[in-house]
Every structure is written in C-alpha cells, then in structure tokens.
Amino acid sequence: MTAFDAIAHRLEEQAIELPSWAFGNSGTRFRVFTTPGTPRDPFEKIADAAQVHKFTGLAPSVALHIPWDKVDDYGVLRAHAEERGVRLGTINSNTFQDEDYKLGSLAHRDDRIRRKAIDHHLECIDIMDQTGSRDLKIWLADGTNYAGQDDMRGRQDRMHEALQEIYARIGENQRLVLEYKIFEPAFYHMDVPDWGTSYAQVAALGERATVCLDTGHHAPSTNIEFIVMQLLRLGKLGSFDFNSRNYADDDLIVGAADPFQLFRIIVEVIRGGGYGNDGDTAFMLDQCHNIEDKIPGQIRSVLNVQEMTARALLVDRDALTEAQVAGDVLGANGILMDAFYTDVRPDLAAWRESRGLPGDPMAAFAESGYLASIAAERVGGTQAGWGA
Ligand code: LRH
Ligand code: MN
Numbered sequence: 001m002t003a004f005d006a007i008a009h010r011l012e013e014q015a016i017e018l019p020s021w022a023f024g025n026s027g028t029r030f031r032v033f034t035t036p037g038t039p040r041d042p043f044e045k046i047a048d049a050a051q052v053h054k055f056t057g058l059a060p061s062v063a064l065h066i067p068w069d070k071v072d073d074y075g076v077l078r079a080h081a082e083e084r085g086v087r088l089g090t091i092n093s094n095t096f097q098d099e100d101y102k103l104g105s106l107a108h109r110d111d112r113i114r115r116k117a118i119d120h121h122l123e124c125i126d127i128m129d130q131t132g133s134r135d136l137k138i139w140l141a142d143g144t145n146y147a148g149q150d151d152m153r154g155r156q157d158r159m160h161e162a163l164q165e166i167y168a169r170i171g172e173n174q175r176l177v178l179e180y181k182i183f184e185p186a187f188y189h190m191d192v193p194d195w196g197t198s199y200a201q202v203a204a205l206g207e208r209a210t211v212c213l214d215t216g217h218h219a220p221s222t223n224i225e226f227i228v229m230q231l232l233r234l235g236k237l238g239s240f241d242f243n244s245r246n247y248a249d250d251d252l253i254v255g256a257a258d259p260f261q262l263f264r265i266i267v268e269v270i271r272g273g274g275y276g277n278d279g280d281t282a283f284m285l286d287q288c289h290n291i292e293d294k295i296p297g298q299i300r301s302v303l304n305v306q307e308m309t310a311r312a313l314l315v316d317r318d319a320l321t322e323a324q325v326a327g328d329v330l331g332a333n334g335i336l337m338d339a340f341y342t343d344v345r346p347d348l349a350a351w352r353e354s355r356g357l358p359g360d361p362m363a364a365f366a367e368s369g370y371l372a373s374i375a376a377e378r379v380g381g382t383q384a385g386w387g388a
Helices: 004-011 042-056 074-083 111-131 152-169 195-203 224-233 259-271 294-313 317-325 329-340 345-354 361-368 370-377
Strands: 016-019 061-065 087-092 135-139 175-179 209-214 237-242 282-285
Touching: 004 294, 004 345, 016 087, 016 294, 042 061, 042 074, 042 294, 042 361, 042 370, 074 087, 074 111, 087 111, 087 282, 111 135, 111 152, 135 152, 135 209, 135 237, 152 175, 152 195, 175 195, 175 237, 195 209, 195 224, 209 224, 224 237, 224 259, 259 294, 259 329, 282 294, 294 329, 294 345, 294 361, 294 370, 317 329, 361 370
Parallel strands: 016 061, 016 282, 061 087, 087 135, 135 175, 175 209, 209 237, 237 282
Antiparallel strands: none
16 A cells, blocks of 8 residues: 555645535524524625644635625635735525525526526526636536426526527636536426536537535435546546535535445545545535534545545545456455455544644644634624525
8 A cells, every 4th residue: 555655745635615694594394493692694604614624724715605705895805815824715696585486496487587697697607707716616406396397308408508609708718617407496407407417508608617526415325426526537526525425415514424435425526536626626625514613624624625536536546447357356445444344543633743733633723712713703793694
C-alpha cells in the first residue's frame, strides 16, 4: 500500500465549497428548530463559513442561494467574504418556492411563468458577474404527482428551450451545472430525475454545461460511483453536492451514514481524473443541520471528505491493476479494502499541524468560544432559514 507521506501533497489540492444555507435553520415538514446564534443574513452566514476554513484550511469558498442570500450590493458581500479569507462560489437558483411554480418552472406550459423562471436565472448570472462566481447551479423541483397530469415529452422540450436561452448568457469563464433528483417535491416524475436526463439536456447545450451529482438524489442501492465513473468518462461531471442519507434526501453529514460509499466515490473521482488539479469537478456540500450545531457540523463534514480522500489516495493503483489484469477477484478487492481500513487520522492530524492548522479542528473550534460569542451577539432579528 502507498505510504501517507507519498500522497500528503495531493491533499493540498482539496477545496470543498460550503452551502450558505447549512448555517441557517432547516428542518422537515414536522419542525424547523432554531439554534441560538444562528445567522440572520448572508454576512453572518459567510462569517460562520469562514470559521470552517480557518480551522481546517479546506473550505475556501461559500455557495449562495438566490433569493435566500439576496443583498443590495454583491460587491460589499464579496469584500466581506474576502476579508475573512474566503470567496463567493456557486450561485444556486431557486424556482421551487414561488406560487407561480406550482406546476413547474422551466418546464411549465405557461409562457409567462417560463419567462419568469428564465429571467430569474439571467438575474443569477448577473449576480455571478458581481461575485466572480464560476458556476450557476440549477436544480428544478419541476415534475408531476400523478400519471397523465402532464405530457412529459413536451416538458422536456420546453425545458431544453429555456435552458438554451440561459446557457446563451453563460460567460466564457462560467459554467451551468444541472442537478438531478429522483423524487421530491414531485412524487410521480421529476423533469430531471437522473444522470442520464441531466446529461442529455446539458450535452445538447454545449461544453460549459455539466451535470451536478447530489449524493442524496438516487434510488436506494444505486451504485453512485459507477455514475461518477461514467460522467467523468464523458467529461460532464461538473460538481458534487455531498451529503449522506439512510433513506431519502436526508441531507445528513457526508460520510456519516455510509463512509465506505464516500470512499468508493472518491476512488472513482481520483481514477477518473476529477480530483484536485487533475480535473474540473467541484466538491460542494449540500446539507442541513436540523438538530446539531451547524459550524461543527460543517467542520466534521469537510474532515470526513478529507479523511476518505486520504484513504482513497492510499490505494496502490499499480498493485490493483495487476490484480485486476490477473483476474484476482479477492486480491483486487483486498487492495481497496486495505486502503479503506487504514486509519489515517493520526497522520492527518500531524499533517495539519505541519501546516499551522490544529491537529483536531473540532476540538480547537469548540475551545475558541465562537459559538458562545455569536449566541450572545446575535440577539433579535430573524434567524435565516429556507423561508419556505
Ligand atoms: C434539492 C437540493 C438543491 C438545492 C437544495 C438546497 O434537494 O439538493 O441542491 O437547491 O437542495
Ligand atoms: Mn443538492
């Protein structure tokens, strides 16, 4: 097996984008619980996100969601972020909370409603020009609840036309990433339900249109790393929304529910040339900390990704290929399992300290007293949430 020292330099290439909405309140239809000190605006969300980067060195950018993170001057927000050592990242559109979008947005039959949804995306690109963001991430809640409710073919064609107009506005150094999801909030069909549909739609747009893979958006027992392999093979894996789940789109901490799956996914990212400086696949988290503290939840999340990345980098590729060529079934599997079962935590702690970072970021953040200070400061106002 490869030694940790032989791969440590590759860990420098890791950058994981944090979702601004993970720092606000989130929940389920049953309850959205609150937490003292929860941010009340995008400035406070970014201040909290900057804490994650301060203690881990892993999270240099923050994704925004529009209109949840709408501000008067994005230049001021950008400066606020950069003063705290982070930058503004992916701009996420939102056509799933307006009354007009009850029966869809870009796939809607009504010209006025499609126009409204397209204009929202054009506004998001205007914001990208101000924030310096590269990616426009589009996730559509569009779909139907009952068979026959609408013509699925017509919806695909309308969505394609709308995406074409949006793509035409995407700048030279910008990308459109289309996220798919198998169900919810629609419960019969989603208009972008799987990687194949997202691929078909983005391939028809152009090279700066790619697929976003949210790890919580598949049917149970889907081999997600196979999809990762295929999208990298096709040159269309633009980004990940990392989280974990036991049942549906649970949006739990990445690696919490199934660390081995996270390991297998990252093995395919590395093998497929999508990791770090090798490729162009953005790593983003997309999670909701419904009951646990949000900043520690994000710190734990980026550390989980780093840990599984270190284990995946330890895979002895030459020995693995040799075993695969030889048809050595258990030998090949054993080589992968050796890497997965290697406890890299002590090496990672020492490696962090060698770079001036705390060996145990969770403990260091807890000792910083930051949570108590924001709980004391952030009194009054309205805590941020999904505004649903
Ligand atoms: C949809 C989704 C999408 C976001 C939202 C916050 O389930 O994964 O990425 O816009 O969560
Ligand atoms: Mn997502």
